[in-house]
Amino acid sequence: MSLTVGVLSIQGDIQENLVSTKAAIDELGIDGKVIAVRTPDEISQLDGLIIPGGESTTIGQLSLVNGSLKILKEKIQSGMPVLGICAGMIMLSNTANDRVVGKTDQPLLDIFDIKLERNSFGRQKQSFESDISLDSIDIPKFNGVFIRAPSVSDVGSDVEILSKFNDRIVAIKKGNVIGISFHPELTEDTSVHKYFINLVNDSKN
Amino acid sequence: MLPLSGERQDAKGIISDKINSIDTLRGSSTVKRGFAHMLKNGVVMDVTNVEQAQIAEEAGAVSVMVLDKLPSEVRKAGGVARTASIRIIEEIMDSVTIPVMAKCRIGHVNEALVLQETDVDMIDESEVLTPADELRHIWKWDFTTPVVNGARSLAEALRRIEEGASMIRTKGEPGTGNVAEAIKHIKKVNDELRMIKSIYDSGDNQELVRMAREFKVSYDIVEQTAKLGRLPVVNFAAGGIATPADAAYLMSLGCDGIFVGSGIFNSDDAKERARAIVLATTFWNESDKVKEAQKMIDERQSMLGLDVNTLELRMQDRGGSA
Numbered sequence: 001m002s003l004t005v006g007v008l009s010i011q012g013d014i015q016e017n018l019v020s021t022k023a024a025i026d027e028l029g030i031d032g033k034v035i036a037v038r039t040p041d042e043i044s045q046l047d048g049l050i051i052p053g054g055e056s057t058t059i060g061q062l063s064l065v066n067g068s069l070k071i072l073k074e075k076i077q078s079g080m081p082v083l084g085i086c087a088g089m090i091m092l093s094n095t096a097n098d099r100v101v102g103k104t105d106q107p108l109l110d111i112f113d114i115k116l117e118r119n120s121f122g123r124q125k126q127s128f129e130s131d132i133s134l135d136s137i138d139i140p141k142f143n144g145v146f147i148r149a150p151s152v153s154d155v156g157s158d159v160e161i162l163s164k165f166n167d168r169i170v171a172i173k174k175g176n177v178i179g180i181s182f183h184p185e186l187t188e189d190t191s192v193h194k195y196f197i198n199l200v201n202d203s204k205n
Numbered sequence: 206m207l208p209l210s211g212e213r214q215d216a217k218g219i220i221s222d223k224i225n226s227i228d229t230l231r232g233s234s235t236v237k238r239g240f241a242h243m244l245k246n247g248v249v250m251d252v253t254n255v256e257q258a259q260i261a262e263e264a265g266a267v268s269v270m271v272l273d274k275l276p277s278e279v280r281k282a283g284g285v286a287r288t289a290s291i292r293i294i295e296e297i298m299d300s301v302t303i304p305v306m307a308k309c310r311i312g313h314v315n316e317a318l319v320l321q322e323t324d325v326d327m328i329d330e331s332e333v334l335t336p337a338d339e340l341r342h343i344w345k346w347d348f349t350t351p352v353v354n355g356a357r358s359l360a361e362a363l364r365r366i367e368e369g370a371s372m373i374r375t376k377g378e379p380g381t382g383n384v385a386e387a388i389k390h391i392k393k394v395n396d397e398l399r400m401i402k403s404i405y406d407s408g409d410n411q412e413l414v415r416m417a418r419e420f421k422v423s424y425d426i427v428e429q430t431a432k433l434g435r436l437p438v439v440n441f442a443a444g445g446i447a448t449p450a451d452a453a454y455l456m457s458l459g460c461d462g463i464f465v466g467s468g469i470f471n472s473d474d475a476k477e478r479a480r481a482i483v484l485a486t487t488f489w490n491e492s493d494k495v496k497e498a499q500k501m502i503d504e505r506q507s508m509l510g511l512d513v514n515t516l517e518l519r520m521q522d523r524g525g526s527a
């Protein structure tokens with residue numbers, strides 16, 4: 001059966017994720033398509049969803065406005081695979097603290113039971129790229145691009161750690177839900193997107 | 206994927222570092238341009254104090270730009286306009302979670318260095334302030350902090366990108382509440398992109414070389430841009446945007462996002478207007494939502510605005526020939 005993967009198109013680098021996902025689907029030779037989604041109707045048709053990088057406060061507030069936050073949560077709870085990138089990972093968490101400002105009052109999906117810090121590595125000047133590894137999902141080397149990235153300091157018992165950078169957790173998984181602090185869509189390496197597409201494919205078939 | 210990964214070998218802004226013996230790279234093109242990609246489909250709002258910055262964040266802005274005076278006030282005040290007070294920038298950085306930008310004068314290397322040291326997330330080398338060098342812009346490859354520049358044409362945009370700009374915006378005519386110039390600039394950039402793309406597609410290399418000479422940029426960047434059919438960095442609209450419909454129109458012309466200067470905090474309904482412009486930018490292609498956004502504002506509260514044909518000071522012409 002053909003897969004339909006969506007990229008939440010509220011704010012952020014939507015186009016880049018559409019391109020990376022399309023490349024991943026093509027490389028895997030899977031029958032599927034990727035579309036930009038925004039409305040509850042569009043979201044309800046999906047087999048998998050990527051929440052892209054951007055500003056989590058903006059994405060949260062605006063997906064609350066058009067009712068997509070509610071349907072998103074229902075779909076995830078009923079097992080739809082989701083990949084949350086940077087702001088997307090923040091959206092999937094249960095609480096968010098900013099490194100400078102402290103606890104933030106922003107709409108979240110409350111899927112991951114984690115201790116997350118926003119802008120954890122500092123401001124833009126401290127943003128960086130570095131090789132990381134996600135050994136447990138067979139990606140031994142990946143160019144991690146971290147942009148004002150969040151990190152996780154502690155996880156609940158049902159959350160699996162996929163990668164750490166310098167003792168900080170930068171990739172996590174709970175069932176079919178993945179959160180990563182870095183931006184694979186800003187690189188030409190499609191391995192993280194391919195891993196996600198396979199997850200979507202397995203969950204559907 | 207980023208459209209281009211052009212990196213100058215002599216780029217001093219790149220810092221090779223180790224964090225606990227792990228090799229890291231800061232200030233690379235991927236990291237600097239990547240930051241701008243995270244702002245896409247969002248609104249950056251000009252603010253002059255903490256209260257305005259918090260209103261902007263609550264309204265859903267993706268970033269705030271700190272100025273000493275709003276562009277319309279700069280226009281009224283006259284004199285020399287410089288970078289904002291560092292103390293105010295720092296106060297704002299401590300009070301919002303979204304990225305904070307600030308403006309420096311065109312060509313003023315040390316104002317930009319001060320802003321980089323202050324740790325703002327992006328520097329706007331801006332025509333709203335009084336230019337410090339009429340011949341040269343800042344050599345932005347030397348900066349670890351990304352820099353955004355204004356452009357009225359493809360030639361100007363490519364010249365700035367060759368100097369290391371990580372993001373481009375239209376110049377428009379700042380502080381007028383008049384969107385006409387921003388529309389003119391993005392349409393010109395789009396027309397010129399279409400033109401060089403069709404030249405590239407026809408395989409006429411001689412004509413591409415001629416375009417590079419006319420644009421005063423290298424052949425390489427013209428060829429890469431022509432192949433892409435779009436600017437190799439994120440391109441926002443700026444200058445004179447005052448209403449939700451203004452924002453939606455510029456998004457429909459292919460802009461990646463919106464800068465709003467005087468339009469919000471010079472109106473009498475700043476809170477509602479900030480929110481409405483964010484909604485119209487996000488949902489620009491859903492006409493019912495843009496209408497709802499437009500309904501949130503009262504035209505009688507809009508900034509009065511200025512006719513661009515009768516201006517004494519045309520900010521967009523500053524630094525344009527360089």
